[in-house]
Amino acid sequence: MQIPYILTVFVVLFLIVSPVSASLNKISANSPVFIGEADVDISAALNGCHTISWYNSGADINSATPAKSTQIYPINTVTTLIYNYNFTRDFYGGYTGTWYCTDLAPYYPVFVVEEPQLDIKVWDLDHNVDVTGKSIPKATNITYRIDTNLYKALVLKNRPNRNLDDTPFTVKLINPNELPVPGIYTGTMGKPGTQILSFDSKPYFTDSPYYWRDGGEWDHNARDLQGTTVYPDGTYSFVVSQNLNHMQDDYVTRSAAEREGKTTKTALVAFEKQPFVATVTEPPVTTAVTLSTQVSTQQPTESGTSLPTLPTSTPVPKKTTYSPIPEWLGIAGLVIAGIFIIRKQA
Known part of the structure; x- marks a missing residue:
C-alpha cells in the first residue's frame, strides 16, 4: 500500500503552500x-x-x-x-x-x-523638525516617524522564531475627507517619471525611531489625468496601531486615553491652503510724446475705429485761390492779339 507515502507527500505539500503563521x-x-x-x-x-x-x-x-x-x-x-x-x-x-x-x-x-510605548510624529524632512499638529506649506517634504520600544519584539535574539513577514504595526494615512490614502503620487500623472507608490502601512523595523522610507517622494501638489488635485488642502492624520500578541484585547475595555500611546497613536498635520495668484500680463512699454494741442474732432475709419488726432502745431497745406480777370481787359487783349497777327501776315 502506498497510503503512508501519499500521506507524507500530502503533508509536505500542505506545509509548502500553507502561509507562515x-x-x-x-x-x-x-x-x-x-x-x-x-x-x-x-x-x-x-x-x-x-x-x-x-x-x-x-x-x-x-x-x-x-x-x-x-x-x-x-x-x-x-x-x-x-x-x-x-x-x-x-x-x-x-x-x-x-x-x-x-x-x-x-x-x-x-x-x-x-510598558508598551508607541508614538508617531509628522516629520519635516526639509528642516528635520517635528511638525505634528502644525500647519505647513503644501510643498514641504514630510514623512512619518515612529518612536517605540516595541521594536524589540522584532529583534531575532529576543524572538528567535520571528520571520520577516511578522510585524505588529499598522499605519494609516487619512485625508481631510476621512478617506484612507493607499498610495502616493510622486508627481502629476502624465509627467515623465511619475509613479504611484504603495503607502508604508505595515512597517517592519528592529530599531527606533523608524521613518517612512518613501515619504520624501510624496508630491502633495500632484494632479490626476483630469487635472484634479489628488491631495486636497486640509488636515491629514497618521494613525499607528500595534497588536503584539493580541495586546489590544487587554485594552479593549480601557479608555481612549489609556490606549493612546500604548496600542495606538495619532499625529495630525494640515496643508495650508494655497493663495490664488493671478497671472498678470505686463503691457508693452511705449514712449509718450507730449503734444501742445490736439484736434478735437476725430474721423472714423471704415472699420469703426478712430484715426489718431493731429497736433495743430503741424502746418496744414492750404489751397491757392485766384480772383477772376475783368471782362474789358480780356476783350482788349483779344483785339491786340488780332492786330498783331494781321500785321505779321502783311
Whole structure:
C-alpha cells in the first residue's frame, strides 16, 4: 500500500503552500516582554524554573526579600501554561523591570517586563523638525516617524522564531475627507517619471525611531489625468496601531486615553491652503510724446475705429485761390492779339 507515502507527500505539500503563521510569541531568556501580551511561549526563558520574583530597584537579589513573586507551576508537575502565558496588567502593572528565577540560587533573569510605548510624529524632512499638529506649506517634504520600544519584539535574539513577514504595526494615512490614502503620487500623472507608490502601512523595523522610507517622494501638489488635485488642502492624520500578541484585547475595555500611546497613536498635520495668484500680463512699454494741442474732432475709419488726432502745431497745406480777370481787359487783349497777327501776315 502506498497510503503512508501519499500521506507524507500530502503533508509536505500542505506545509509548502500553507502561509507562515505569526511567530512573535516565543521569547528567549532575559528578553523584553510587554504588559498586555497574551499566549506567550516563555518555556525557553524559564528553562525549568517554577517561581519568579521581582525586586525593588537597587536591591541585592541574593539577600533581599522580593517585592513580588509568583509560582508559574508547581515542581514535579507538567503544564501547558508556559506555552501560552499572559502578561496581564492586573498582575504585572507597576512591576516593570527584570524578573528572576528564584527556585534555587544563583538566581538568573527570566524576562524583562516593559510598558508598551508607541508614538508617531509628522516629520519635516526639509528642516528635520517635528511638525505634528502644525500647519505647513503644501510643498514641504514630510514623512512619518515612529518612536517605540516595541521594536524589540522584532529583534531575532529576543524572538528567535520571528520571520520577516511578522510585524505588529499598522499605519494609516487619512485625508481631510476621512478617506484612507493607499498610495502616493510622486508627481502629476502624465509627467515623465511619475509613479504611484504603495503607502508604508505595515512597517517592519528592529530599531527606533523608524521613518517612512518613501515619504520624501510624496508630491502633495500632484494632479490626476483630469487635472484634479489628488491631495486636497486640509488636515491629514497618521494613525499607528500595534497588536503584539493580541495586546489590544487587554485594552479593549480601557479608555481612549489609556490606549493612546500604548496600542495606538495619532499625529495630525494640515496643508495650508494655497493663495490664488493671478497671472498678470505686463503691457508693452511705449514712449509718450507730449503734444501742445490736439484736434478735437476725430474721423472714423471704415472699420469703426478712430484715426489718431493731429497736433495743430503741424502746418496744414492750404489751397491757392485766384480772383477772376475783368471782362474789358480780356476783350482788349483779344483785339491786340488780332492786330498783331494781321500785321505779321502783311
